[in-house]
Amino acid sequence: MSLPVLTAVTGAQWESDLVSALERSSLGLDVVRRCVDLPDVLATAQSGQARAVLLSADLRRLDRDAVARLMAGGVAVVGVVTPGDLAGEDRLRRLGISRVVPADAPADVLAGAVAEAVEVAQTAGPVPVAEFAMSDPHRSMPTLPPAEEVPAYETGTGTGQLLAVWGPTGAPGRTSVAVTLATELSLFGVPTLLADADVYGGVVAQTLGLLDEAPGLAAACRSANNGTLDLPALARHAREVLPRLRVLTGIQRADRWPELRASALEQVWDLSRQLAAAIVVDCGFSLEQDEEISFDTAAPRRNGATLTTLELSDTVVAVGAADPIGLQRLIRGIEELREVVPGAVIRVVVNGVRKGPVGGDAESQIRDALRRYVGVDSVVCVPYDRVSFDTALAQGRTLSEVAAKSPARAPLRALAADLMGITMPKQRRRARRR
Numbered sequence: 001m002s003l004p005v006l007t008a009v010t011g012a013q014w015e016s017d018l019v020s021a022l023e024r025s026s027l028g029l030d031v032v033r034r035c036v037d038l039p040d041v042l043a044t045a046q047s048g049q050a051r052a053v054l055l056s057a058d059l060r061r062l063d064r065d066a067v068a069r070l071m072a073g074g075v076a077v078v079g080v081v082t083p084g085d086l087a088g089e090d091r092l093r094r095l096g097i098s099r100v101v102p103a104d105a106p107a108d109v110l111a112g113a114v115a116e117a118v119e120v121a122q123t124a125g126p127v128p129v130a131e132f133a134m135s136d137p138h139r140s141m142p143t144l145p146p147a148e149e150v151p152a153y154e155t156g157t158g159t160g161q162l163l164a165v166w167g168p169t170g171a172p173g174r175t176s177v178a179v180t181l182a183t184e185l186s187l188f189g190v191p192t193l194l195a196d197a198d199v200y201g202g203v204v205a206q207t208l209g210l211l212d213e214a215p216g217l218a219a220a221c222r223s224a225n226n227g228t229l230d231l232p233a234l235a236r237h238a239r240e241v242l243p244r245l246r247v248l249t250g251i252q253r254a255d256r257w258p259e260l261r262a263s264a265l266e267q268v269w270d271l272s273r274q275l276a277a278a279i280v281v282d283c284g285f286s287l288e289q290d291e292e293i294s295f296d297t298a299a300p301r302r303n304g305a306t307l308t309t310l311e312l313s314d315t316v317v318a319v320g321a322a323d324p325i326g327l328q329r330l331i332r333g334i335e336e337l338r339e340v341v342p343g344a345v346i347r348v349v350v351n352g353v354r355k356g357p358v359g360g361d362a363e364s365q366i367r368d369a370l371r372r373y374v375g376v377d378s379v380v381c382v383p384y385d386r387v388s389f390d391t392a393l394a395q396g397r398t399l400s401e402v403a404a405k406s407p408a409r410a411p412l413r414a415l416a417a418d419l420m421g422i423t424m425p426k427q428r429r430r431a432r433r434r
Contacts, residue, residue, distance in 0.1 A: 184412060199257035330348070
């Protein structure tokens, strides 16, 4: 079992070498997030994603209170200093960090310090702090009945489900739907891979607050194109951002689309079915196939990545906006999708449903229009909740983390369960007051 670790050594030139050394160690350390500042460290640690954190002495606003908050949450803290920085080492020890190692220490030494700190933290339990040092939100929470356990979903062996999230032009919310579906699947216990295959400029990395400049999917495609991609290599390219959720980040610049070759993607998706039980792919909007008329010779198709993904997918989740223009584009898009990928299993999601643009009973009118014009009987209507999605985007986190009770989350959670054949636990009804 891997040991999830956070790092917060922003500004240090040796940060990349440090992360590589930790992941090369034989103790099974996994750097789940490279935090950019102290609030990022505290928020991530509080979410329970990691059991240890490595902090540098020059981390801005690092103080004893922050270290106490980490330790009170049961997170082991290890200090890292530039080799020869005695002042930095002394400062970390004064803040209450007893284990401090130089950044150029061998991988086993670094990993050993982290493992020892975690073992001590487990033995001692959360470090007690002064009663008024910080608030304890658990004290004010009511005692809830135990949650119904969701059976763990075993990793498939080449049978993972490929779910392509597609939508017409106009930003109907493809990425928001893809990220939310992938997150909900991982919360159900399904090992999930979220991939950004938008050749016009993917934003999954920015949505999740990832700062990687090297796109994971492009790197996987290069390896596949060179004949060096195997399951361990794909796992290295797909970083784990949450328990049971890996991400293959996409290209941030549209001019890099030739890196996502259709032939290479075929192997990537084939191996992905072995790596995860569910593969959620954020696709580009264009379905145009006649690009070869612009060339005198054989050349890669820009939309080849999207078309290949749609053709290989088990289910296509078609996303449209809940306004007259968005619905018109969705209806035409579904017709074109059926022509391009005959026999595709299509699930329709209408995003941002509200009364204003449609009028009357918006949900009923949307369902009637899709039934009348494209013969779609089952439509998932996602209520408009701009505030929650904006908050998630601003913090680089998921909807379930920042707004668990958002009305937009429930229909997408139900869709995720339905796509994978998961029986959702029944909601307990509140007792009526007499």
